[in-house]
Amino acid sequence: MNGDWMELDLAFGDAISELQFAPHSNNNLLISSWDSNLRLYDVDASILRLQAPSQAPLLASCFPDHALAFTAASDGFIRRYDLHSGHVDTVGSHDDIATCVGYSNQTCQLITSGFDKKLISWDMHTEKASSCLRSLDAEVDSMYVSGFNLTVAIGASVHVYDLRNFDKPVQSKEALNGPHLSCVSSIPDAEGFAVGSVDGRVSLQISYPSSSNDIRYIFRCHPKSKDGRHYLVSVNDIAFSPLVSGAFATGDNEGYVTIWDAGSRKRLVEFPRHPNSVASLSYNHEGQLLAVASSHSYQEANEIEKPPRLFIHKVDNIDIGSISASRNS
Template structure:
């Protein structure tokens, strides 16, 4: 993609107080407020009011928490190394167990369209749960075998995209989970790190460990597939040598459909996928970018600066969460320049 110059003098944003004490696995803004849900390897899930910079509550798992998502504004689902699917209500303190997998659970999504909770595990299965089941009752609806361990998932409308080890990508319709709607292979050569659906429901972005992002489309017609492409990002050239960094995170802006990527180079870039341009690059963060999330109105961007052990055990910066106030110029696509044919 064509790149813009880095943002001059742009700071990191406002740092949230009381951050996790170990690696941040994910963070997500609520669809209803500036509440931010954060999962961590320190075995806790935390709920923040990002605007007020207040930790509103937290609860613990028996092991590292690998993912979380909101149910409503004050309750959420979480999964992790303890293999348990949990729901927690921060208002009442009520904690429910929906069920479990055989191995650690990497991903969780809640579908507002169908009322299902979907979990993806390293046991090579996808499971669908009914959170309305009576407390203590296993709420399992469906189990879908996967070709490999689940690494990342994303929802848009009734569509679920599941990315696994071995570069497999399965696309499901949540209204019929008997088999995938599409079975695909990543167009990137190396291990998938993150998949995120376009807000308009036409496709998904896929990132990998070798500093690339692929833009894919659900339309399998020749014309639809002709629109897909991949581009290099999060790499540095020094003395003629390319250093390539994994792209850990993708987050789409809810208004403009542009998207941010975060890499192990500590940078967050904002891209205009339609015009194949980089709109913005923020100043470097202290360490790897582990997760990103835009608020519901696109005014805020939550950035998890958290070492992801891509270089093994070593001294590293503490885990931090930054909240950026977004200016329109950083995320709004620029109009194409008109060229006078004369």
């Protein structure tokens, strides 16, 4: 670690689509890429543990446990990876490009979406054939699986489903009154979600079980100055800290990562600008490290396609004690 950050020594043939730290132990980082490779990097040992090639660009990935991963690819296929042996097999496929993938350990369901406008459930416990949970009116822009909840962003609306009863959403709303949503994330140890938009705003809706102080507001998260004017930059990803309740990070299309306190609506820190757009963010399981994928994302026609780079920021030394203190008061 060089000071409070380091750069991983990894070369990519194309954009990084998603990264995710192992959920419960060690600091292994899973990285999917448009170069059709899934990589597993040991951050502590600075070693590439696994590089598994695929037959198509990987647009999304998830990391249910230390030995298992799933990907969604441009050929529509959903693939499963044994991270110990490197063995890859096919779970199934969408009728078009597969764009999102998430896993619930509570229900043993793999949830995927694609350009075919379908949400599909794959029962990984019984290995049964898939079931189409919902046929949608539009493509899913982003989704997040957490426990029994599936949060889905479609256009300007966000929908929350209970995976145990998929007849209809338990909540549907237009989160930002107009602008297209770009990312969605669920809140650990609470009920609610955060969504980011292409116009730089974030909408928070959080209910803490042990508190009556619900958080519901919209704020302009990523305004930038240029030629004396403010303009708004797309929020590409949101990650909540598992270390401090209410702290979350946002990454934007101009390379900036900012950590916020949801309760006070204050910006805690903004890291120096990364060399490319922030395509994906992930905290490690202890909340001490924040991984940042600095990569073009194919979201804009005029994106500069610089070589993707990966950074690890040490965030446990940031002065955020006042957040946890106020949250417990």
